[in-house]
Amino acid sequence: MTISEAIDNTIREVPDFPKKGIMFKDITPILKDVDLSKQITEAFVSELGSMEIDAVVGIESRGFLFGMALAHSLGVPFCMVRKKGKLPGDTIEHAYDLEYGQAIIEMHKDALEKDWNVLVHDDLLATGGTACAAAELINKLEANVIGFAFLVELSFLKGKDRLENYSNNIVSLKTY
Numbered sequence: 279m280t281i282s283e284a285i286d287n288t289i290r291e292v293p294d295f296p297k298k299g300i301m302f303k304d305i306t307p308i309l310k311d312v313d314l315s316k317q318i319t320e321a322f323v324s325e326l327g328s329m330e331i332d333a334v335v336g337i338e339s340r341g342f343l344f345g346m347a348l349a350h351s352l353g354v355p356f357c358m359v360r361k362k363g364k365l366p367g368d369t370i371e372h373a374y375d376l377e378y379g380q381a382i383i384e385m386h387k388d389a390l391e392k393d394w395n396v397l398v399h400d401d402l403l404a405t406g407g408t409a410c411a412a413a414e415l416i417n418k419l420e421a422n423v424i425g426f427a428f429l430v431e432l433s434f435l436k437g438k439d440r441l442e443n444y445s446n447n448i449v450s451l452k453t454y
Contacts, residue, residue: 281321285452303430319347325449332394337412340401357389359412370418374411385415395424403428406437413444
């Protein structure tokens with residue numbers, strides 16, 4: 279069984295969450311499966327191949343789950359991108375549009391070094407708005423977005439198209 283099939287067989291679909299008409303892809307059953315979680319981390323490392331990655335940035339909050347494991351497997355630092363007001367210390371921020379308003383995310387000013395090659399990770403790629411906002415934070419810190427890694431991609435929302443403005447290295451282990 280491929281990693282894509284294993285993810286598909288394990289992920290739970292929750293209808294009408296968080297609102298009517300949405301079929302939510304719940305990854306929590308994957309987290310219960312220790313072997314599959316290890317295989318997912320290994321699949322990310324394998325898919326990323328020979329990319330020279332200096333840090334992994336995980337997007338709040340589910341991007342922290344495999345992002346941290348991925349960073350450890352690659353032997354690089356893990357950096358958090360969080361909603362405004364959730365990080366202590368000096369931060370930079372980026373505002374971006376949502377379908378129902380605006381959101382602001384932040385990162386510590388000292389999270390990355392200039393010219394580092396940074397991989398952005400989140401559990402799900404939908405419209406790409408949050409991942410693009412994370413890429414903007416990385417650019418503000420004068421680091422390079424070397425790629426993106428997602429557990430699941432909802433291809434019909436075309437988020438990948440937006441990310442290609444930052445990098446063509448986009449890994450999704452399961453695409454719907």
